[in-house]
Amino acid sequence: MIDLIATFIFFFAVIDPIGTVPVFIAVTQQHDAKTRRRIALLATLASAIILLFFVVAGEFILTAMKIPLPAFQIAGGIVLFLFALSMIFGESKPEQEVKLASSGNETAVFPLAVPSIAGPGAMLAAVLLTENSRYNLWEQAQTVFVMLSVLFVVYILMLTASWVHKFVGDSGASVISRIMGLILASVATSNVLTGIKDYFLL
Template identity: 75%
Template sequence: MIDFIAVFIFFFAVIDPIGTVPVFIAVTRGYDAAAKRKIALIASAVAAAILLFFAVVGELLLTAMGIPLPAFQIAGGIVLFLFALSMIFGESKPEEEVRIAEAHHETAIFPLAVPSIAGPGAMLACVLLTENARFNLMEQVQTVAMMLLVLVVNLLLMLMASGVQKVIGDSGASVVSRVMGLILASVAVTNTLAGVTSYFKIGL
């Protein structure tokens, strides 16, 4: 059985539902309430489909390309770490993706579903946390359930976006995003070290 709390926090960090709120507000500016609900539902459905694809097929693709999972785990950990650093020291998720939304005037798909919800960090997390050698089928199902739960939280926050934005403001969303970046950095280092250990065990 997986550690439900740890997996939930991991996905919460990489998906960052609170950081999605200002992005959603920027993307849906000028839409009526019904249109905003539709955009939130479409974005959530698209993001869920993308992440489920990586959870189910991600490792198979790596195997087909002859890439050992420990190597991907190391690379994924490094990418996650760099992603976390960008959340901590660079533009926070809300600041960066609000700017993208305002520049491109897109709605549900870009930048809301990708990369705001189903970003590179979330895709990598789906592959790393459903590794066949480390997790049995039931544990993988549990992991996917936690991922979907975070997406549900993300959807609820989008539906309540106006109220959430009034409570935490842009600065609050930025602070939360940076805290999530710190948590993600710690998880990324753990994954990288686990990948290095697994790689040398296989080599031996």
Template identity: 60%
Template sequence: MNDWISSFVFFFAVIDPVGTLPVFIAVTSRHSEWQRRRIAFTAVIVAAGILLFFLFAGQYLLEAIGVPLSAFQVAGGIVLFLFALTMIFGEGKPEQEIEIVRSGHETAIFPLAIPSIASPGAMMAAVVLTDNHRFDSIHQINTASAMFAVLAIVLALLLTANWIYRWIGDAGASIVSRVMGLILASVATTNVLLGIQQFFLM
């Protein structure tokens, strides 16, 4: 159970469901209610497909090109840490991705499915948390269920986006994004340390 909660928190931090709300609202501001619902379902389904690919095939892809998972874990941890710093000290996820929307890319695929939901951090998490050398199939299924639980939360939030965003506003979304950044920085540091440990134990 603790492993499932840990995976859930990890995915929640890297996907940042609340931070996706302003992006979704900006993308769908000119759409009708039924179109918003269709965009929400499309974005989550596409993101789920991408993350499932990395969950099941990501490690095999790395091994095929000769990259050990420990090296990917260290590199991913460093990237995640830098990303977490931007969430804490720089523009939060909502501000960054709303700028992407304003540049004209207003589709369910980009920036909603990628990189808002299926972010680089989420792809890395899907690979690292299902390491075939450390985790059995039951653990990997639990990890997948934790990922789907977060995606279900994303979908629920998107379907009620207008009501929620009116309640928390820009400031609330920014605060949540920064808290998730702090959690993500801690997780990233742990991944770097574990990756270094695994590399020298090989």
């Protein structure tokens, strides 16, 4: 049995649903309500397919390349930590991705599904939290359920984006993104330490 709350917080931090709201508004500002709902649905489905691919195939790819999972866990933890630092000290996630949205590539897949929802951190989390050596099939299924529940939260927030944005604002989304970055940095550090311990126990 996995820690459902901890797993939910982990995925919430790496996906950052609140930070997706300004990106969604920037991407869909020229569209009517019906089109915005369709874009929200397509972006959520595309993100789910991408993350499920990493859940199913991520570890097989690593095995085929003969990369030990502890090494991937250490590398993944370092990448997540750097990603967290960029959320804390650099431009926040919504600030970075709103710029992508304004570049003209305004589609449900880019920059909304990737990298706003199913970003590098979420892809790494999907692999790390479903390792066959650490989690049985039932625990992996629970992780997938939690991941999909976070994506559902993203979908609901996109459907109510205008209201959420009025309530939170760009500054609020930036602050929340930085708080999520701090949580993610802690999780990333734990992953690195666990990976080092497991590597020397091989």
